[in-house]
Amino acid sequence: METVAVIDFETTGMSPELGDRATEVAVVIVSDGKISSRYQSLMNTGAYIPPFIEDLTGISNEMIRQAPPAAQVMKELADFVGAAPWVAHNASFDSRFLDAEWSRMGHRREQAFACSMLLARRLYPDSPNHKLGTLVRFLGLPDTARHHRALADAEMTAHLWLRMVSDLKNRQGLDVVTHExxxxxxxxxxxxxxxxxxxxAHAA
Incomplete structure (x- = not known):
């Protein structure tokens, strides 16, 4: 199985285009059918965290004031991931924040994103919905029990990704399931x- 980087952001809001910023990022590297390494950090962008976001994530403004600068975190993230392609649950959200934070330091993303939420809608139509927590329960995946923190959500997404690859191989008879x-x-x-x-399957 090829190596992929599974990412999750916690943020001050829904849209970097409206000025929202990342508050925490985590990436887990999946290789050889398992999680092989992890990176996680709070990040100080100078942005204010609204009370409802603080209640949702547990990340406070005081925690962010003590966190490393965003540029340092995003540089470490780039070094950690290297050239691995990306995976995220609701990738349109995470890709926009990644691109926005990297653009501030003059870095441009080259790797493409795969979206585990879009894939789950196609592979698991019987799930009550396709939120990450619902899919974890529906499929009986490992549950970190700490939703809305970046590392917990990245790890659950990684387990979902591995399950989707496994199901396609076992149920559809595919020998190789690539990110592409x-x-x-x-x-x-x-x-x-x-x-x-x-x-x-025929072409492979």
Whole structure:
């Protein structure tokens, strides 16, 4: 199984375009079918954390004031991940914050994102919904019991990613399931999914 980097941000809000900033980031590296290493850090961007976000995440303004500068954290993150492709649950959210924080230090993302939420909608249509916590319970995955903290959510997403790769191999008879294939699969209409997977299996 190829190496991927599973990322999760905690933030002051929903949109970097509206001035929201990251408060915490975590990445777990998945290789050889397991989590092989982890990086996690709070990060001081100078942004104010609203009370409802503080209640949701448990990350306080005082904690952020004592955290390392955002530029230092994002440089360490880049060094840690290297060239590994990205995975996130609701990747449109995490990719925008990653790009925004990296752009402030003159760094540009080259690796593509795969979205475990979009994939789960196609692979697990019977799940009550496709929030990360719901999928963890629905599939019986390891639950860190500390949702809305970056490392906990990144680890749960990593277990979900491994489960999706395993299910595609075991249920669909695929010998190899690549990040590139899953990025394509997440865009395929549900009705066309069986034909697309069969075509990939035949080509492989």
């Amino acid at each position: 294939f899953l990025r394509a699969l997440q865009k395929v209409p549900k009705a066309k999914l069986p034909a697309y997977i069969a075509k990939f």
